[in-house]
Amino acid sequence: MDNPQLKHSKQQTKVIRTSLNPVKNLLTASVWAIAMIISIYMAQGAISLSYEGVQLLIDHQVTTATVYDRRISTGSKGAKSFRFYYRYQIPQTNGTMKTYRDRDVVPPSDYEKNPKTVEIMYATQDPTVTAVVSSYRPFFRVIAPGLFGLGFVGASLYLLYKARLYLIEVWYAFGLWRSGKCILGEISRKSIRKHNKYDIWYQYGDSFEVACEVSKKVYNHLNQGDSIEVRYLPTKPHISRPHPRHVYLGWW
Numbered sequence: 001m002d003n004p005q006l007k008h009s010k011q012q013t014k015v016i017r018t019s020l021n022p023v024k025n026l027l028t029a030s031v032w033a034i035a036m037i038i039s040i041y042m043a044q045g046a047i048s049l050s051y052e053g054v055q056l057l058i059d060h061q062v063t064t065a066t067v068y069d070r071r072i073s074t075g076s077k078g079a080k081s082f083r084f085y086y087r088y089q090i091p092q093t094n095g096t097m098k099t100y101r102d103r104d105v106v107p108p109s110d111y112e113k114n115p116k117t118v119e120i121m122y123a124t125q126d127p128t129v130t131a132v133v134s135s136y137r138p139f140f141r142v143i144a145p146g147l148f149g150l151g152f153v154g155a156s157l158y159l160l161y162k163a164r165l166y167l168i169e170v171w172y173a174f175g176l177w178r179s180g181k182c183i184l185g186e187i188s189r190k191s192i193r194k195h196n197k198y199d200i201w202y203q204y205g206d207s208f209e210v211a212c213e214v215s216k217k218v219y220n221h222l223n224q225g226d227s228i229e230v231r232y233l234p235t236k237p238h239i240s241r242p243h244p245r246h247v248y249l250g251w252w
Contacts (some may be wrong), residue, residue, distance in 0.1 A: 005203055020212060020241055029166035036159035043152030047146045047208030055123035063088055065102075065120045065130075070111060082111035084118055090127045104132045172239055180231040182243060187226045190219060198215035204230045208238055 019025050065088035073081045084106050089097040104120070110132070121136060123129040131141065131153035192198055198219035203209045210230075214222075222228075232240035 014233040019169070022170050024232065025166045025169045025173070029170065031165045032163035032166065033136045034157050036156050036163060039152050039156040039159055043149050043156060046092065046149035046152060050142055050146035052121070052123070052129045053127060053131075053138065053145065055129050056136065057122055057138055057142060061124055062119060062121050062133060064117050067115060067118055070114070072111075080108075081093075081105050082108055084111070084132060086118060086132075088120060088122070088130070090122070100127060100130075102128070102130045104130065104135060106132050106135045110134055172233075172241065175233055175239075176231045176241055179234065181234050183230050183232060185228045185229060185230040187222050187224055189224060190222070192219075202230065203226050204232065204240065205237065208232075208240065210240055220238070235238055 013098050019028070042196045065086035067084050067086045069085035071085070073083065075081070081104050082105065085101070085103045087098050087099055087101045092098050098136050100122075102120075106118075108120075118129050119133040183204050185202045188203045188209060190198075190200050196216070198214050198216055199211050200214055200219065200222055201209055201211045229243040230240050231243050232238075
């Protein structure tokens with residue numbers, strides 16, 4: 001086992017809050033990444049809806065549409081949505097009329113009237129963006145979806161941060177496997193955080209200390225002053241992990 005003199009002018013402490021098993025880290029990173037993709041998709045949908053609401057609010061035209069269908073849909077919690085399906089015609093620059101189709105949620109009172117026609121508003125710059133005049137509310141068409149979109153953007157950034165943490169651990173594990181060197185370290189301290197999270201600290205070289213989250217079994221097994229084999233990167237000696245055989249023997 002190599003035992004080089006690792007020196008640094010100032011003690012460096014690094015805390016690892018991910019698993020020490022690279023396979024588990026890769027799977028966890030995949031889960032975070034999938035959740036991030038879903039969150040981005042939700043953010044895109046909410047922001048697009050808010051943008052359409054802004055288009056209608058800023059510059060719109062009103063016309064009469066023909067209702068060709070109406071439907072009631074029930075949500076997972078039993079809430080009902082009443083929708084009109086309608087078609088309308090918009091004059092083109094060449095003098096012809098072009099027919100469009102769209103749908104919108106309407107109040108129950110409008111739905112019960114079962115009208116043949118309904119007044120709609122459409123965006124001047126994009127006639128495919130429409131809303132039934134009686135159901136258009138700026139708060140629900142602009143502000144609410146905009147806030148939801150911003151919330152999903154924040155969630156996406158957080159999920160990206162979490163996925164990155166686990167991917168970094170996978171990358172470090174690959175680097176340690178490929179070119180890591182071994183050195184003997186020592187358990188320097190132990191602590192228990194909230195929600196029964198168990199940490200052990202180990203020191204190696206002259207100035208490096210790493211904290212790892214471990215299981216309760218490992219926490220009870222290791223004591224301050226115990227020796228532990230550590231693998232580190234020669235080019236970045238502050239990056240280290242317990243030797244893989246400790247991980248796969250069930251220490252972590």
